[in-house]
Amino acid sequence: MKYELSPGNLLQKSEDPRAGAELFHTLLESPYVKLEHIISHGQASPPDFWYDQDEDEWVLLLRGEATLEFADGGMVRLTAGDHLTVPKRVRHRVHRTSEDAIWLALFLKV
Amino acid sequence: MKYELSPGNLLQKSEDPRAGAELFHTLLESPYVKLEHIISHGQASPPDFWYDQDEDEWVLLLRGEATLEFADGGMVRLTAGDHLTVPKRVRHRVHRTSEDAIWLALFLKV
Numbered sequence: 609m610k611y612e613l614s615p616g617n618l619l620q621k622s623e624d625p626r627a628g629a630e631l632f633h634t635l636l637e638s639p640y641v642k643l644e645h646i647i648s649h650g651q652a653s654p655p656d657f658w659y660d661q662d663e664d665e666w667v668l669l670l671r672g673e674a675t676l677e678f679a680d681g682g683m684v685r686l687t688a689g690d691h692l693t694v695p696k697r698v699r700h701r702v703h704r705t706s707e708d709a710i711w712l713a714l715f716l717k718v
Numbered sequence: 719m720k721y722e723l724s725p726g727n728l729l730q731k732s733e734d735p736r737a738g739a740e741l742f743h744t745l746l747e748s749p750y751v752k753l754e755h756i757i758s759h760g761q762a763s764p765p766d767f768w769y770d771q772d773e774d775e776w777v778l779l780l781r782g783e784a785t786l787e788f789a790d791g792g793m794v795r796l797t798a799g800d801h802l803t804v805p806k807r808v809r810h811r812v813h814r815t816s817e818d819a820i821w822l823a824l825f826l827k828v
Contacts, residue, residue: 610805611786611788611792611794611802611803611804611805611808611810612794612802613794613796613800613801613802614800614801614802614803617797617799617800618778618799618800618801619798619799620799635776635801636776636803636824636826638750638826638828640748640750640751640826640828641750641751641824641826643776643824666745666746666753668728668822670780670799676721678721682721684721684722684723686723687727688729689727689728689729689730689780690723690724690727690728691723691724691728691745692721692722692723692724693721693724693746694721695720695721698721700721712778712822714746714751714753714824716746716748716750716751718748718750
């Protein structure tokens with residue numbers, strides 16, 4: 609494995625042909641963790657859709673603003689630099705994001 | 719475990735009494751990974767000091783500018799948003815950082 613700079617700056621929006629689509633990119637993955645880079649463009653989860661995961665997830669908002677909604681009624685508003693852990697089985701959805709929201713998500717598989 | 723916003727915004731410099739010191743803060747740790755937040759203030763590694771780690775390390779520069787130096791003579795310059803993986807046993811040091819450099823480092827223990 610080399611130590612060269614990885615392609616893609618994580619704070620810049622990509623010029624992807626699928627403009628407006630939410631983009632998911634796995635930065636690294638092992639049997640124990642997955643690190644994901646997510647670019648949102650004002651997306652919210654579909655109404656009544658809830659993430660219900662087997663894995664603890666650590667989330668950092670790198671850019672923009674976003675609000676996460678939890679099944680217990682809680683809302684957590686994030687601005688760039690804010691982070692939190694969403695424990696496994698805690699149902700949540702993306703309530704809203706700004707047009708320029710960029711996330712880093714670390715999934716702890718075990 | 720709760721899902722509340724974690725304390726501390728990772729893009730903002732802390733007002734730490736140890737002004738000017740390099741600050742290391744473990745955000746999460748499991749038997750498999752450690753995630754660390756590092757605030758630098760123009761620090762470099764001591765001359766002739768080399769990190770020589772048992773673990774692959776993924777590094778993201780969240781803010782500022784920095785240059786990593788490798789024992790094979792390579793230099794990698796990073797600006798905010800740049801990231802790379804430093805494989806285990808690849809000797810490296812911090813050649814320089816800007817006054818406002820903030821890092822995220824993910825260590826893969828296995």
